[in-house]
Amino acid sequence: MTATTVKTNPSGPVDDSLRHLIIRWVLTPVTVTLVLVTVTAAALALAGRPIPMAIQLIPFAISIVVFGLPHGALDHLVPARLRPGTRTWQSIAVIVITYLVVGGATAAIWALNPLCGFALFLLLTWFHWGQGDLYIDHFFGNAAPTRIGSGITVALRGALPMLVPLACHPASYANVINQTARSTGTDHALVLGALTSPGIRICAGIVVLVLALASTFILHRSHQPLRRHISEMIVLIAFFAVVPPVLAVGLYFTLWHSVRHILRLELTDQDSHRDLQKGLLLRPLARFLRQAWPITVIAIGLLVGLAATLRTMNLGTYLVLIAVLTSPHAAVVTWMDRQQYVTTRIRRERKEIGSTCAEKADPAAPSGCLQSTL
Numbered sequence: 001m002t003a004t005t006v007k008t009n010p011s012g013p014v015d016d017s018l019r020h021l022i023i024r025w026v027l028t029p030v031t032v033t034l035v036l037v038t039v040t041a042a043a044l045a046l047a048g049r050p051i052p053m054a055i056q057l058i059p060f061a062i063s064i065v066v067f068g069l070p071h072g073a074l075d076h077l078v079p080a081r082l083r084p085g086t087r088t089w090q091s092i093a094v095i096v097i098t099y100l101v102v103g104g105a106t107a108a109i110w111a112l113n114p115l116c117g118f119a120l121f122l123l124l125t126w127f128h129w130g131q132g133d134l135y136i137d138h139f140f141g142n143a144a145p146t147r148i149g150s151g152i153t154v155a156l157r158g159a160l161p162m163l164v165p166l167a168c169h170p171a172s173y174a175n176v177i178n179q180t181a182r183s184t185g186t187d188h189a190l191v192l193g194a195l196t197s198p199g200i201r202i203c204a205g206i207v208v209l210v211l212a213l214a215s216t217f218i219l220h221r222s223h224q225p226l227r228r229h230i231s232e233m234i235v236l237i238a239f240f241a242v243v244p245p246v247l248a249v250g251l252y253f254t255l256w257h258s259v260r261h262i263l264r265l266e267l268t269d270q271d272s273h274r275d276l277q278k279g280l281l282l283r284p285l286a287r288f289l290r291q292a293w294p295i296t297v298i299a300i301g302l303l304v305g306l307a308a309t310l311r312t313m314n315l316g317t318y319l320v321l322i323a324v325l326t327s328p329h330a331a332v333v334t335w336m337d338r339q340q341y342v343t344t345r346i347r348r349e350r351k352e353i354g355s356t357c358a359e360k361a362d363p364a365a366p367s368g369c370l371q372s373t374l
């Protein structure tokens with residue numbers, strides 16, 4: 001696949017050498033790291049030794065400069081890279097305005113009602129982390145072929161980091177929400193007892209189970225390979241069920257979601273794409289870091305400004321900043337999805353439905369008009 005093809009059709013199957021490179025040097029090391037952390041956390045829990053909060057916070061702290069915050073720092077270049085003819089200044093202007101409007105609206109919701117802000121943040125994270133994993137399925141050419149199938153992939157992959165910790169560690173979950181809402185200055189009593197109730201936890205577990213079964217069934221029915229899907233799903237369920245949430249979500253954000261998105265960005269850069277095709281991983285990463293550092297520094301400046309305004313610097317402060325950045329960032333990534341594969345898939349679906357319905361109009365043709373829409 002050439003670099004130009006990546007801009008116009010990045011969703012098609014990539015060639016085998018690039019696929020193996022990414023599996024071997026990016027996806028597998030991250031998955032193995034999560035397995036090792038899961039085993040260590042389980043051993044410590046069995047020995048009755050809790051992981052200190054100072055240690056749990058390390059991945060979130062590191063994410064300020066490594067992978068996490070920088071993974072959104074090229075958003076302003078995305079239109080220029082994906083839509084031919086877009087000038088860099090136009091790309092920057094559109095994204096800065098998007099950040100001001102969408103980020104500003106999110107900040108206003110947080111200022112008016114932090115609990116509501118957090119609830120929307122959780123829902124958006126569910127969607128955004130799910131869409132990140134759906135892209136990886138497209139990258140490997142084994143995504144669910146229909147809109148419903150894609151929706152279930154997004155729902156499942158987002159539910160793993162958002163619902164499994166809720167089902168297994170409700171008290172820590174509620175604590176983080178409390179702490180974050182408090183860091184915005186609201187000191188009214190927060191009613192989060194409901195979150196820790198057995199009913200909610202059981203519902204969260206059932207939703208994950210149903211989505212896991214539905215997603216596996218759809219991939220199986222569309223003859224997609226299941227090995228990566230099932231192994232990642234099992235690792236993520238065990239990881240979020242065992243590892244304390246602050247540590248688990250911090251590691252997932254930095255090593256899983258952000259690394260995958262950085263790979264996606266590298267593939268939109270012609271030089272980096274060429275390097276990846278040649279089997280070079282470090283050069284594209286260095287190029288990404290070079291391109292991302294100025295905006296990362298501005299984002300760190302925003303974090304310092306927010307901490308000064310709220311007069312507190314803790315996980316809650318960082319999460320508020322991330323929440324404000326996530327809404328415009330998710331809008332940019334949703335636009336990327338449309339450019340890279342959603343539009344192509346909708347056209348393909350329409351074509352398939354059209355041809356299957358045409359067949360159906362022929363009495364001799366086999367039935368399948370509804371089936372093709374899943």
Ligand SMILES: CC1=C(/C=C/C(C)=C/C=C/C(C)=C/C=C/C=C(C)/C=C/C=C(C)/C=C/C2=C(C)CCCC2(C)C)C(C)(C)CCC1
Nearest residue numbers: 069072073075076099125173176245246249298299325329
């Ligand atoms: C471009 C631009 C820029 C920048 C940007 C950026 C830098 C971005 C980023 C972005 C980002 C960086 C994003 C992120 C995301 C993230 C997320 C989405 C997360 C989430 C999380 C959560 C939600 C969690 C929670 C929790 C915990 C932690 C524990 C417990 C449990 C729970 C789950 C609760 C600026 C503004 C300068 C300007 C304009 C343009």
Ligand SMILES: [Fe+2]
Nearest residue numbers: 071128261329
């Ligand atoms: Fe992201």
